[in-house]
Amino acid sequence: MDMLVGMDVRAIRTCCSWLIAACLALSVGSAIAAPSDVRLLVDVSGSMKQNDPSNLRVPAVQLLAQLIPSGSQAGFWTFGNQPYTLMAHGMVSEAWRKAAVQSADRITSSDQWTDIAAALKQAAAAKTQGSIPQHIILLSDGMVDLDQDKARNATSRNEIVDSILPQLAKAGFHVHTIALSDQADKELLSLLAKRTGGMFAEARSADDLARIFARILETAAPAEQLPLVGNTFDVDRTIQEFTLLAFRVPTSPALTLTTPDKKTYTMSQHDPNVRWYHDQGYDIVTVRKPEEGKWSLKADVDPQNRVTIVSDFNLNVEPLPASAYLGEKLDLKFSFQEKGKNIVIPAFHQIMENSLRVLFPDSQLQIYKIGTEYLQLPEGVYDKPLDMLTQPGQYELKVVVDGKTFRRLVSMPITIHAPLELKGKADTTDGNAKIVVEARPDTDALKPEASQVKVIMTDKDNKQTSANMVWMPEEKRWVAELKPEQQGDVTIKAEVNGQLQDGKAISFSPPPVEVNFSVENAPKVEKANIETQVASGMAIEQPMVASPSPAAAEKEVSDPSGVKITNEKGEEVKAPEQPPEPPATIEEEQGTNWILIGSIVGINLFLIAGGILAFRALMKRKKAKDAAEDQQVV
Structure with missing residues (x-):
């Protein structure tokens, strides 16, 4: 690195490029995708x-048989009344792939029942050679169905949840599940995936199966x-070598497929180093010792x-x-690697441009640069926290x-689950207006007794109220009551600090909830509240006032201001006539309506003031006219 001091950026980049080229040239031995053990169960x-x-x-x-990397282990079974071996579990090779592709033709739809428990047991029984990740892919369109006896079916389902599933999780199996119809037991299939760190997918139709299998394989047997x-x-x-997977409609x-030297390959016309597999919905093309440069495809x-590769440099x-689950610490x-060892030369990493592209559940794409600030030396490992996965859903x-x-x-696809569901509603069952908030945990994931939940309510004026929720063991939920100070929409959020079943x-x-607080006896906005209480004589106690005599009342009507008005000569001038008093309403007959009285007084004062101003203006004009006449006389 000392040699790089004083060199300009372009020179440094050139040196780094030479260094990378040297690393690539010195790499020996073909590296393939990390091996996995993949076991498929087909209904x-x-x-x-x-x-x-x-x-x-x-x-x-x-398609699955073609894409499982060489050196992995795999086995295929079908199940209905019982499990059947479709392709024996073993080491994946070209011969194994060829046999697996042929065996798929034996898939039918002939059995009466659906014994999922027996299928899972059969798949788990195969022995894995070495210590590699183990995956089970389960495809079904129905429920656990062994007999017309519903009790027997329920017993078998309970066995899966209470016995088989914990054993699979303990053994390190990742169970990926696919529901092929609305009649499938989606609750069970989703639970199998969540509890084992697998993927759950719903196929809208059988046309989606190939794409779902390919997506699951990105997790079960990831390839560069x-x-x-x-x-x-x-x-x-x-x-x-590279393998191109191209989907079709x-x-x-x-x-x-067009090579860098403009040679065109098709399914019927290609070189001997090209293997072309064509099936309904997709093509798989493998090219050994491909020409260096830019390739293109017409599709x-x-x-x-995707284009997966076998390379000397990885x-x-x-x-x-x-x-x-939301809140789990995840790091990318x-x-x-060169010859299986991490490259730790700083100059190599300085020229690398690394990024993480995240496709969020709402289909928004964000790109995060991963520079040397995330590089850990001397290990040569980049480590970036995945703290952007803050909402439940499927990410890419x-x-x-x-x-x-x-x-x-x-x-790498990943699904984020919320281990707790938050709900809120306005309630008046006990005569008091309030918002009842409840939080139900996924007890298969979260330990309620080791977790605390705090809720925060924000009203439309951004005023916040918080409360600690109370765990109700018998009802298996947390509960809290919040009392907004006014009607309207409120937002309720929760902060959860706890522990998963595995001790993490x-x-x-969790996602916030919106609640409309508009109930009959809820508090109203302050101004409206005061007016309502004043009108009903409930809020402000008014002093006792004696009823005026008829004469006084008549005087008040003729001169409501109580002010004697005179002109500049001291002569009394009558106040402008006031509009007749409106007839008494039912509310006035039943009690004093101070709002109405205040309105009348205000209007009268306005009219009196206007009359005074008008009178003074009239007198001023008259005086000016008299002065002008006197001047003319002189």
């Missing part, structure tokens, strides 16, 4: 005839990718298209769970790196 019950009439489970399973810019990607000298044009631009990203950690995270001579991408400390705020 073949009779209801699939309606939910998957075209049997699109077959191409989806064949090349960034696709439109429909182009750059191949550098370190890449030994019925109206899509036939896929063509629909699809965000799920971006190594530490896997994230497919699902997590990655490094650059992409780590994109640009080293000038090479580019890499790793994509957690701190988060």
